[in-house]
Amino acid sequence: MITSTTAGLTLAGILFTLGLISILIRRNIIFMLVSVEIMLNAAGLAFVVAASRWGQPEGQVMFMFILAMAAAEVSVGLALILQLYHQLKTLDSDEASRMRG
Amino acid sequence: MQWIYLIPALPFLGALILVLFSRAIGKTGVSLIGCGSVGIAALITLIAGGQFIGGGWQQFTLPLWNWLSIGDFNIGITLHLDALSLAFTFVITFVGFLIHLYSTGYMADDPDYARFFACMNLFVGSMLMLVLADNLLLLYLGWEGVGLCSYLLIGFWYKDPANGAAARKAFIVTRVGDTAMAIALFLLVQHTGSLQLSTILARATQLWAQGDPTVTLIAFLLLGGAVGKSAQLPLQTWLPDAMAGPTPVSALIHAATMVTAGVYLIARTNILFILAPAAQATVAIVGAVTLILAGCSAFVQTDIKRVLAYSTISQIGYMFLALGVGAWSAAVFHFITHAFFKALLFMGAGAVIVALHHEQDMFRMGGLRKSLPGVFWVFLTGAASLVAIPFISAGFYSKDQIVWLAWSSANGNIGYWLVAIIGAFITAMYTFRMVFLVFFGEEKTHVHHPPGRSMMIPLYILAVCSTFAGFIELPHTLGHITMLSDLLRPVLPSVPLQFESTGLEWVSQGVAALLSFLGIYIIWRSLYIPFPVGLKEFWKNGWGFDMAYDRIFVRPFVLLARWNRRDMVDKLYTGLAGLTRSFHRAMSATQSGVLRWYIMGIVMGAVLILSVIIWRQYVV
Amino acid sequence: MGPAFYIAAAVAVISTLMVITRYNIMHALLYLIVSLLSIAVVFYLYGAPFMAALEVIIYAGAIMVLIIFFVMMLNLGPQTAGEERMWLQPRIWIGPSILCAALLLELGYLILQPAHATGDIHVVDPKTVGKTLFGPYILAVELAGMLLMAGIVGAYHLGRQKKKITHRFLERTSS
Structure with missing residues (x-):
């Protein structure tokens, strides 16, 4: 039986899974960053749905924090990608695997 | 009498100097220090003996310092001078001095002159420690010290492998007896709570009745130690081979002093043997059998030193016989x-x-x-x-x-x-x-x-x-x-x-x-003498003891060692290490540096955890 | 739930699907903006209008624009799309997709458990959110501020163009 809460949470789950698939199958590092954004957004959606379910503001507060975090993450991430691109001349994340166990 | 500590200290000091400064002092210096330290010790022994006899035969105990102290179990580096130790000390220092003097001539051309005298001095010091010890642990220290010096000196010409083998044999065979003696010491500590000779002997008569099984066991174990050191039956096989060492060594260690340490030990703990008539009778029987067997072997030897070695075994057999019949x-x-x-x-x-x-x-x-x-x-x-x-x-x-x-x-x-x-x-x-x-x-x-x-x-x-x-x-x-x-x-x-x-x-x-x-x-x-040739051969080889021991102990052990060459027990640990290493390899393969594999790992973990939660919460 | 939700949800899911299947990164980003906007609609429907506004302004407006500018700065042309096409073979994406589908199934199973769920949607107005944010969560707000500050400094530091920074390990193989 589908209530508004379950519908919202299911949507969040679907979006999250899509982001996860994307991050798993993409080699382009910008795509991976974008996938992370999708996943963060899905998590935020779950928070907002929960906030409306209980009628409490905490969920929305959390969403705002996620927002701030996402902004910081994107800025630092993009800077890192920039450096990586200058070093490797490619955006392939597998190229960055220099670790040899 | 306070200065009797000099008697063992001087040879030890001599050995130390010879070890450290033998190059600097030259050959004359080595002779002087090697003989001098023992000679002065002999002089001091004479003076101490004079005072001892003049002073009414008073036993004298000189505590030097505390060795170890556990609760009220104290072992001190304490010297004890009474008539018995005086007699032994006198013989050791006096004969030892003469043999050192003789060695300056005998060993004159040896390139390892200083090493020889260092070992000899160390031996004299250890032997004096043995006979002057106030407690059994200190005695045991000297006991092992003389064993070590015996090993070093039998193998003095170590370049010949046969000498090394003889030294090892002497060391290992006496070790058998020493182990028995160590067990005897443990038992004594357990029962009397002390290793102090005077305390043990005083308590023994209160603790045990005549023929008590405990004291009999202790006496037998002490006899084991004595038998090993004094080359009596059944541990006599090492002494003839010990003749591989230089002749002064044979004279000092394997005739005059060390081999009689067993006699000293039994005489020193005579009360324990009196309390254990079975052990005392065994002492006499061991002595009697040994003196005949060794005498027969001595009769057919061709090597002059081996004759004397068997003769020594035989004469110590006499001493054991005397101890066994109570003629201390x-x-x-x-x-x-x-x-x-x-x-x-x-x-x-x-x-x-x-x-x-x-x-x-x-x-x-x-x-x-x-x-x-x-x-x-x-x-x-x-x-x-x-x-x-x-x-x-x-x-x-x-x-x-x-x-x-x-x-x-x-x-x-x-x-x-x-x-x-x-x-x-x-x-x-x-x-x-x-x-x-x-x-x-x-x-x-x-x-x-x-x-x-x-x-x-x-x-x-x-x-x-x-x-x-x-x-x-x-x-x-x-x-x-x-x-x-x-x-x-x-x-x-x-x-x-x-x-x-x-x-x-x-x-x-x-x-x-x-x-x-x-x-x-x-x-x-x-x-x-027209004995059958086979009998002569049998006697010459020491009544086949060597062969028997070789068959019974040495060969099975060598076989066992060969069988266990790869070290069975170690397999467990190498196996464990190998398992860990293969795990490590499997794990390190996951650390490929490919980011997506890591994320895959996270996802798999999440799936697994959620599955478990669902399984636990809703299905079961 | 009204049809508005379903339409918005469908748009969100479809556009996200488009995001993860595009070869051209600019197309993917534009679809992502669509997805974010539709989620903003969902937020609005769930009684969080302020969050909807923030979603549009910050996510779609700021973050996405940042990424788009970045992509434009790197000047990633059609050859990148070709690479993407080459990389995105079915044998690469089928395994992870199945795994993620399993995860989604489990999540759905958990979500759809018969809890005492109500169909009501409570509207939480921005005033309450603001009061909570600057009331009990003031410390977290400060921390978020520090995080953003660190982000700025870090991004500046990392993004600075020195003459030519080549890591000594990478230099060996790349040169």
């Missing part, structure tokens, strides 16, 4: 005279060996009476003492005391007496066989360089000693002087006699003397 002071008396005449014989043999350019086979010697007259006379003196020629030799007084007490003491019987008499007969035969082979007949090897003064002077002194040392104790039949047994009375109980008969004592002495002369006569008539 007789054993100590024989120890003293034996130290003199056996050191004399060994060093005489050494002089012969050097003169003939390291020839040890008696059948290649002969006729040395003329070319080495000095050596001949002192060797004859020693031989006379060993054979116990009546009246004029020290050996006569000490050995005949044992022979007589083997019968007349409370624990003795006629069987022991017979064995002792037969032993005397065999002794006479093998001793004079040696004398005749070496000094009589025609010359077979030419004398290269006759022994120098530094070798002859100790021989002369010892010759005098082995003639006159017997007069400190004369039997009832001849003057009845009891200097030594009186001196030892506070330490060693006097022997209880089952009967006293001057007439029978005369008979005993007469028979012993007659048999000795008979033995000499037989050998004089015919050097070749």
